[in-house]
Amino acid sequence: MEQNHLFPVFFKLDQLQVLVVGAGNVGCEKVSAILQNCPAARVTVVATWFAPEMAGITEGYNNVTLVQKEFSCGDLFGKDLVIAATADKELNSCIWEKAKASRVLINVADTPALCDFYLGSVVQKGNLKIAISTNGKSPTIAKRLKEVLNDAIPEQLENVLHHLQAIRDRLKGDFADKVKKLNELTSVLVSKD
Numbered sequence: 001m002e003q004n005h006l007f008p009v010f011f012k013l014d015q016l017q018v019l020v021v022g023a024g025n026v027g028c029e030k031v032s033a034i035l036q037n038c039p040a041a042r043v044t045v046v047a048t049w050f051a052p053e054m055a056g057i058t059e060g061y062n063n064v065t066l067v068q069k070e071f072s073c074g075d076l077f078g079k080d081l082v083i084a085a086t087a088d089k090e091l092n093s094c095i096w097e098k099a100k101a102s103r104v105l106i107n108v109a110d111t112p113a114l115c116d117f118y119l120g121s122v123v124q125k126g127n128l129k130i131a132i133s134t135n136g137k138s139p140t141i142a143k144r145l146k147e148v149l150n151d152a153i154p155e156q157l158e159n160v161l162h163h164l165q166a167i168r169d170r171l172k173g174d175f176a177d178k179v180k181k182l183n184e185l186t187s188v189l190v191s192k193d
């Protein structure tokens, strides 16, 4: 079977600078996804025009800056991640070239080959977060699977996480002891009986 070789990580976007170029449907979706996951994300959106929805999506977020202008190389300065979401293929690959030259990680929304990273479909239940990727095969299936998992995961899991954190903080002994105790305590979750 083919395998998905993407390596998943969870970014702290309140400690990083994100640039989104383009504020049409796709730019709006990406900014919305970022803010739903990390309301304190530091985001700059550069676009020649802004879809009206962008105002609503970013309203009240003083960590988001909207700049109406054409993209220029200087926009990448000080950025950690870039999402190119313009409908102009040539411009997207120009942004890609400049990002690579500056060693800024880039996602070109319409061109998987020019993505250093993909956005995932995200299940969120309190402190739990599950990111789903189909290796770019079908984002729609990722979205559906998110809905299935969202329904399947009980709300009470949040309580379990809080209790486990309290136990984890209280456990004495060395690292190996703690690992053993925590594994014993949670074994019931995966027992076959």
Ligand SMILES: C[C@@]1(CC(=O)O)c2cc3[nH]c(cc4nc(cc5[nH]c(cc(n2)[C@H]1CCC(=O)O)[C@@](C)(CC(=O)O)[C@@H]5CCC(=O)O)C(CC(=O)O)=C4CCC(=O)O)c(CCC(=O)O)c3CC(=O)O
Pocket (backbone or CB within 6 Å): 029, 030, 033, 107, 108, 109, 110, 111, 112, 115, 117, 118, 119, 120, 121, 122, 132, 133, 134, 135, 136, 137, 138, 139, 140, 142, 143, 146
């Ligand atoms: C490779 C990737 C790169 C990236 O964007 O990061 C990528 C690429 C492309 N998406 C396209 C289309 C659509 N994308 C969505 C939706 C989502 N797309 C997302 C991620 C990713 N999309 C990355 C792979 C993730 C993986 O590994 O599975 C999600 C999960 C996360 C997010 O974007 O936040 C989010 C669901 C969020 C949610 O709700 O849970 C829908 C459905 C919808 O909106 O309902 C459609 C229309 C239906 C269709 O075309 O399938 C096109 C064609 C563009 C065109 O034809 O013009 C390309 C380009 C191509 O494939 O060549």
Ligand SMILES: NC(=O)C1=CN([C@@H]2O[C@H](COP(=O)(O)OP(=O)(O)OC[C@H]3O[C@@H](n4cnc5c(N)ncnc54)[C@H](O)[C@@H]3O)[C@@H](O)[C@H]2O)C=CC1
Pocket (backbone or CB within 6 Å): 021, 022, 023, 024, 025, 026, 027, 046, 047, 048, 049, 050, 051, 069, 070, 071, 085, 086, 087, 088, 091, 108, 109, 110, 139
């Ligand atoms: N990865 C994904 O999830 C998906 C990707 N796409 C792709 O994403 C791309 C964007 O699609 P839409 O948002 O619908 O396009 P759109 O035409 O609605 O918006 C394009 C945006 O780019 C901006 N822009 C254009 N030239 C610019 C420049 N020189 N400098 C700064 N900003 C500039 C415009 O001002 C506008 O805000 C398309 O190529 C589309 O195929 C489409 C659907 C899903």
